[in-house]
Structures are given as structure tokens and as C-alpha cells.
Amino acid sequence: MAGNKGVAYIGPGKVEVQDIPYPKLELQDGPGVNPANIGRKTEHGVILKVVTSNICGSDQHMVRGRTTAPENLVLGHEITGEVIECGRDVEFIKVGDVCSVPFNIACGRCRNCKEGKTGICLNVNPARPGAAYGYVDMGGWVGGQAEYVMVPYADWNLLKFPDRDQAMEKIRDLTMLSDIFPTGFHGCVTAGVKPGSTVYIAGAGPVGIAAAVGAQLLGAAVVIVADLVESRLAQARSFGCETVDISKGDPKDQIEQILGVPEVDCGVDAVGFEARGHGEGSGKEAPATVLNSLMEITAAGGAVGIPGLYVTGDPGGIDEAAKVGALSLSLGTGWAKSLSFTTGQCPVMKYNRGLMMAILHDKVQIAKAVNATVIPLDQAPQGYADFDSGAAKKYVLDPHGMVA
Template identity: 80%
Template sequence: MSENRGVVYKGPGEVEVVDLDMPEFVLRDGPGVNPANVGRKVNHGVILKVVSTNICGSDQHMVRGRTTAPAGLVLGHEITGEVVEKGPDVEFLDVGDLVSVPFNIACGRCRNCKERATGICLNVNPDRPGSAYGYVDMGGWVGGQTRYVLVPYADFNALKFPDRDRAMAKILDLTMLSDIFPTGFHGCVSAGVGVGSTVYIAGAGPVGLAAAASAQLLGAAAVIVGDLNPERLAQARAFGCETVDVSKGDPGEQIAEILGVPEVDSAVDAVGFEARGHGDGSAQEAPATVLNSVMELTRAGGAIGIPGLYVTGDPGGVDEAAKVGSLSIRIGLGWAKSHAFTTGQCPVMKYHRGLMMAILHDKVSIAEAVNAKPIPLEDAPQGYRDFDRGAAAKYVLDPHGMVAAATG
């Protein structure tokens, strides 16, 4: 068996754990690598021994064949690891440091990075602004559902945990810092969630549950989570959320039963482009459903955060428009109600350290909220299958058994 192994997308519905080359301080050619990035020197990078790496709903979009991801792509953008080697240009990290890695890859040098918009770095992806590990059209940086991974611009990107032992004791919480906790938090912040506010979270998957926990952390008076999966709705109720089963009819009527009025101050779309209809149409895919629904449910003058993924290429779209990301959105309704909308990748680094401190000082139990389940790296294909069936869990891959040792 090779020293390095990882999870590879083989085609719609299929992933496999395979032997991989060990990372080097250069970006090699491979599936999804933009030709302009081939041979790119990464003297500013570190090689991590991956401590934990998570299966994300965004990965599932690719595995379902709902993006233009090429076969052979190494998956995974949620990475926590230990520095085992560093490039000659790395100054502030050392071998042995334990770090969290934002899923956004950012150079720290361009205009957007300097303005804290690290989700749309201008220098790391020749295709478009913004980059991520192991993701379609994101420059071809190798994913982190592996035993070892390369992290570029490491002094800028990696967040060092201040105490290794304390971090390992909370590793299931801290592994959520790479994506879903900041992403859910960003959805709430951009929706204006604050003390005393009411908020509707569309979607009770891991990002939705992370958003719900974030809304509680921000002081919301009422956090209502909508979904059609009973297990996931039960998970939301387990940490104090109200819930709405969208398969049972108009969410507004159900919200009115909770709040006395059929509207909220803020809404978060944690579903994205594979949304399904509400009520009798809940079995049918209707990609604009959530966006249109949250505009109806959010009060005039309110705000909507949209961390749910929307893509520019969807081979499995319900119609020709949806296949290029063109949806029938009631923008006139949003305009008439003076809604504010925030879309796009979460700039993880904007929230990274603060959320780490909230975890370390027991202000939030994010692993409990999302029902984190550690599994061996070799069990990743089963984890993908279970997650795709709607399991109310966040699967955490444990490539070296370090999570099991710390939590068992």
C-alpha cells in the first residue's frame, strides 16, 4: 500500500480510495488541473499529514454527476492536519504544528485577499476568481481526503492551533473550521442575524445545522430550520431549534404557528441548486424553490444569506436553463421587499480565528450540532453512500486513526 492514499471521483455515483503520489512543492498535471497551473512552484507551501478531513455536501454534488468534474479528481476541501514538511519560503509555521486549512485557497497578495475577500482570490485559479482543494473548475489543487496534502501560501492560509493537546481534545469540533462552521456563520452574518432576531434556515444538512448553531451563537431569539428529512429535522431539534417540514405544506403557515407571524427577520439558503419543491411537489427537483421561498418568508427590509451552492454548469439540470445555472428566480419580489442578498464562497479566514476561540472556550459545540461521525479513510465510499441517502450526520474521515485515538 502506498504511503499516500485518497478519495477519487470515478464517475457519477462512484468514489474509490486509491494509491496516490506523495505531495511535492509543485503543482503537477492531473484531472482538473488548469494547464496554466501545471508546474507552478509552491515553495510557500507545507505538506500536511491529514488529521481529519470531512465529506461535504459540495463533494456530493460532484459525485452525483451534477457538475462538470472530471473522473480521477481527488476530492476533499475540509482539511485539518499536522505540518510534516515545509517549503523554503515558509517563515511562520514549523514541523509539528497542528493547523486548520480554509477550503478557500488564497494568495494573500491580491486586491481581494487584502480586502478580506479570500473566497475570490485573483491569483490561484486561472479559470475564475476563487479556488478550493479538490473541486471542479477551482484550479486543480489536489484535494485533501487523503493521508497527505499540499497547502499553498501556508503562512497566510493555515490557522495554527495554540495548544496541540487542547486542540486534539476538541478535534471533532475544530475540524468543522475548514468549511461548514464558518460557512454557516457567514450565511447568518450576511443575513443580519443578531440578538433577538428571528431566522429561517432552509436545509438541515451539515451546513444548515452549522448555520443554526451559528444563529444561536449570534443571539437569535428563534431559529427555525426547514427540511423534508425527518432525521435531519430531529437533529435540529436536538440542540434547541424549531423545525418546519416543508413536505407538509407552506413554510409560512408553519412559521406563523411558531412566531405568530408568517415571516422572519433573516433567512439562510443552505440547500443550493439541488433543491426540491414544497408540499405536494417535495419529491420533484425545483432548483429555484428555496430562493423564492426565502424571499416570501423574509420581512421587507430583511436580508438573505446564500451559502448554498449554485453552479454555472449542471449536466443533470431539470431543463436547459438550469444546466447553465439560469433559474426562474422572483427577483421582482426581492426588489419590492428591499431584500439584501449575499452569495458566493464564504471567506473562511474572516471568521477562522474567532470561531476557533469560541470552540476552545466552550461557547459552541458544533460537532454535536452537526452530529459528527468519524470513520476510517478506507470507509469513505460507504460514507458517501450514507450521506447521499440523507443520513443526519457529518462524516469525518480519519486517515491516520488520530481522531479515534483522541476521542475514543
């Protein structure tokens, strides 16, 4: 039997590449695996040889020790791979297919899946709706920052690329379909972005940059991206975005300088619960800052998309309320302005095929926008450290040296 290596969370600030079990078509016991999932048969699944698996900001929350993730949890929910083994019940996916794996695991059979709400599948996580690979409280499905990984419900979950050679030529772009491109796009769709919209995106990390690309695809007139890190703001400007440096004061003042009015049609939170204050308080954690700011600067009757991650367990929260995800929101502002809010996991399958077609037909260059940077699996710990320092890059792990 082949060996396997994967990137595991060891403790706050530390990951390492370990020897891990080769995947089986059955869920095994291990770090974070829900006891009710142990022994679960997955003959509807496949084994993938991982072509690429990306480091995500959501992974970084765990690695910083800001969740209840257990030690030795194998990370990685952004996966693209080649099928090398099919379970007995897989009918349409074949050995040799190169596919994108939506980060949210879905059965395709429950009420939510049938309604397109694949981020909150009812059958894959005994603890609560929704599951993901290599993520805390998400059922214990082993992550894909590894050489090999098992994907369940393969006929339903996998997005097969039409042509292998074309896919490998565009793999840096296509690898973004597993999470950040659909997630950023979802943030814009739920914020109501349409042709002519003015859009404010809080956060110039990979999801924020992906949201900006998504806003442009949707026809936005002006896309404004905000962050504290100048290199990330420069990345946003590199493909036509306006930018706001929140260390220099209230975003609405800078928005007014750009648009002539201190508000936008649509707001997107691509930061999440580790948000920091604006202006003089920009170095201090203030988890409700982005949401409250978005309510203030989004025009009455507008909408706020919230792809940024919020959790119910944060050991590093700034106070007892923040440790359980209870934030001091100015909900009265949102109510008074009749704002709409959409939170939660992006239902990747709602968008990934359309975005794939945009990539394959050269309508978008998402890899260039997020500054995709390919590194071997054994450099993952350094990739995590560099990403944590604010590097304006999206790190793509290449376990088998398959990326040209």
C-alpha cells in the first residue's frame, strides 16, 4: 500500500508534515472525528491523488489557536485531484478524471442538498449541519493538504474538468474553485452586486481579492478593497480596484473621496472574527468592527455578504462574549436602514461550474489576482508562517510536483 503525508496542526502557531494513513473508503478514528462517523462506509467515494491543495485563511484561524481544533488534525479543505480509485457505488466519475472538490461536503440526498444548500448538508456531520475536510467541528473528514485524500459522494461532489491537458495548463486558476473564488463570488452575489454597483470589500486577503474579482465579473462600476497591509492593497490595485487603508481613519471618509458620497451600494465582509479596529485602533482586535462599519457605510436598502468566518468557540477571544462568538453588533443600525445580511459557508456547487467556464474560456485570471504561489508539500510550515505575516500571496501546495 502507498504511503501518505499530510500537514497537521500541532498547536498554536505550529504545523508539521507528518506520515498519515493512506485513505480508505471508510471513515477511521482520528483527531476531530465525530464518534458517530467512525466506521462509516464510503463506497460512494473515491481516492484522489492530490494535484493541488491551498492554504486558506480559515486554516490560519485554527493554526493561530483561535478555534477548538484538536492537535494532529490533518488540514486542508481546498483540494483539486486526480481520481485513482473509485468505490463500488461510484457510477459516473472515472479513474483518471481531474476534478475540483468543493470544500463543503454534501450528500446530495437530504432536503438542504436538494434545495442547493450544500454548505449545510444534514447527513455528513452528526454534530450539526455542514461539513468540510480538515476543519474543526466539521465531522472529522480528513483534510487534503496531503498526498492522497478520500472524497465521499463523489458523483455528487466532484466537478470534473472537461479536458485534462487544458486543466493542467490552467491549474493555478482552477485550484481556486474549491473555495475562495466561489466564496468571494458568493459574498458579492448575496450583497446584491450587479452591473453599475459600487462595492466595498473589507479585507484584501485571498477571499477579499477573490470577491473583488467576482464583483468585476458581476459588472460592478467601482470596487473598493480595504485592508491594513499595503502589499495586499497593492495587489487589489493591480487589477483595477480602488483601495482604503483602514489604519488611516474611518473608511467612510476615504470612500467619500473616491465616490463623492460616504456610502456604497453593496458591502462584503471578507475578514471575519479576527477583525481589527480602524484608525488609531487599527492594531487592536475588535471583532465586531467590520460588521458595524459595513452597516454604517452600506446604503439604506442594501445588503451585506459575510463570507468571512465567525465561530462559536474562540479560546483567544478578547473577552468572554467573544470566546463564544457573541459580538456587540449595532443591529439597530441595520434595522433602521433595512439592510439584508447573508452569513455561512458558501454553497460552492452553486457557482463552481460557471466560474470554471469563465476560467477555461479566459474571462478571468483569478490566480494572477490572488498572486498564486506554488510550493511543495514539505514547505507548508513556511507557507503558513509567511501567510500569517501578511504576505500578499495565495499559497498552493503541490504534493506530487504536478504543477508546471
